[in-house]
Amino acid sequence: MENQVTYAQAGVDTAEGARAVDAIKGVVHETYRPEVVGDIGGFGGLFSIAAAKDMADPLLVSGTDGVGTKLKVAQMLGQHSTVGIDLVAMCANDILATGAEPLFFLDYVAIGKLRAEAVADIVAGIGEGCKQAGCALIGGEMAEHPGVMDPDDYDLSGFCVGIVDRPKMLDPESVREGDVLIGLASSGLHSNGYSLARKVCVEGKTPEELRAPREELEGRSVLEALLTPTRIYVKPVRAVVGACPGAVRALAHITGGGISENLNRALNEGVDAEVDLGTWPVPSVARYVCDAAHLSEAEALKTFNMGLGLVLIVDPAQAEDVEAACAAAGETTYRVGRVVSGTGEVQYANEGGLYGFSA
Template identity: 50%
Template sequence: MADQYKQAGVDVESGEKAVTAIKGMVASTYDQSVVDDIGGFGAMYSLQSHFAKYDNPVLVSGTDGVGTKLMLAIQANRHDTIGVDLVAMCANDILAQGAKPLFFLDYIGIGKLLPEEVKEIVSGVVMGCKQAGLSLIGGEMAEMPGIYKTGDYDLSGFAVGIADKKRLLKAENVREGDILIGLKSSGIHSNGFSLVRKIIDDAKLDVNKQYEGFNQPLIDELLTPTHLYYHYIKGIVESVALHAIANITGGGIADNLSRVIPDDLTAVISRHTWEVPTIFKKLQEWGNLDQSDMDLVFNQGIGMILVVPQEYEQAVTDYLSDAGQEYFEIGEVVKRDKQAVQLK
């Protein structure tokens, strides 16, 4: 029967080898609250040590994938960082609500399960979890010939954090006079890649070529992993020096920042306060995109925006400098003027 299953395209033995190959890496992400190793029917994580720290503890969760950036990674046979993107897409979202990261689960759907390839993919997930302060406590590897072609796979993930209900970061905290501090992105992150791939095809770009203005081949620029912000801002998130955070993902700055701006206020951003990275300028040039296209799709160099009470501005910027996080003071919150966000 096992031979017939293998002939049908599912190799159980390879799956077992893959699990064995990743066990040590996965265990390196564990904290004291992880109850058991991977391999059980369900992943377990104890909340006992966390409850004493919160008056009214709330679990904050986020789930996501990496979009069509994954197609570029597969085409380039580069699987070691796409897992970082997966974790970041979930972890940065729960961080934006003020949550302390707890644990992560991943899912890999794949056409043909090759243990070494899976190990490479999971190494990126492990790297991302360490950068995000998450324990990787479980997941699923599903070999599905017929759904995925050999060489193809898909990733998704699920992050959980904890916060005190009264300390959640949200729009109702934001006040007139708050300062907007933009945190530098590492590049495109993991949004807008359907447009990126269209630009590559239409402009007949060679992703292995190093174009003018870059210090590495285009594929390296495109596959630069999404920046994880937890270790750079956790002290700020745990303090009273923050009213809200906007994680800049699909929809760009305006769409995402508007989520944390109350109906009676407007976030005014000055474009001249930061230099847009070369990759975005080149994509705009190659794709003949107007500014509205860029605003709608890309982060344009700002991966996260902190909404900071004016009296804490200096303390926050000092903290960011000490942490090594590059930032830009990009605007402020004023009384409502037509729309939630204005980029000038």
């Protein structure tokens, strides 16, 4: 046996993996809903969909996404408990675009060297995101990749499944000329555009520069501002949809591609979205990155969310009711435009006025 090479000697520590599972059990259990069957550790997560029998035509809605190079910012700051929120947000906000209720979530953590405490921090953020979205974390995978990833490197993927009753589904085909665009505020860059943000704001800077408070970032450091977690809109938006039946026709989650390349996904081929620039505040971190990159207004609008995390397309007769319901749910809203006749594109009014918001 003197030539034996064990799995642990090859770089994979299954005992540490078991310890990591034990470390996250409490976080996982905190996300459970009554529909969860069994516990983590099985070969598959079980979730009852008995409630679907009360729907006229239940549809399952699924989404998958990651956090991208924002993870590099977390690694530089040594703070790993918020990127899990980003992971859930990117998936749950996407399926919310159909009006769906997120039911359950699964994660995939790929890591160079498995350390139970580090994984527990990451999964704590995923658990917090699941609680914010109201979905259960019912399974996942922790994969140790020695020789493929650096020991301190990791990547995240998430998978979310929700349900919506087809008659109540939000549908771009229902959008019509005259509808109102109501924007919901973002918390910052969310989880998109970080390859550019890192290139112009992080690369070539000293740790002292990146950690120093900056007046133009409202007293935050560059790393802190970039690491602000993505907002999860599930609970407030579903509350609004429930309070104002039929008022919200469609919605767009503003992710990679910015307003220009996401709002059009909530339109049909007979209309355009006309966005009034300057009708909402641009977060300080977005302006900071755009200034550092010398981005034109048009380029900024197709790269970052620029302050709008979601855009609701609303029946004009019920726009005030929707705004009131949003306020009651704790949301800050802005009327940012209207739907006009067109071909399914996004156009802008008041060009040059992106940064001109005045409260």
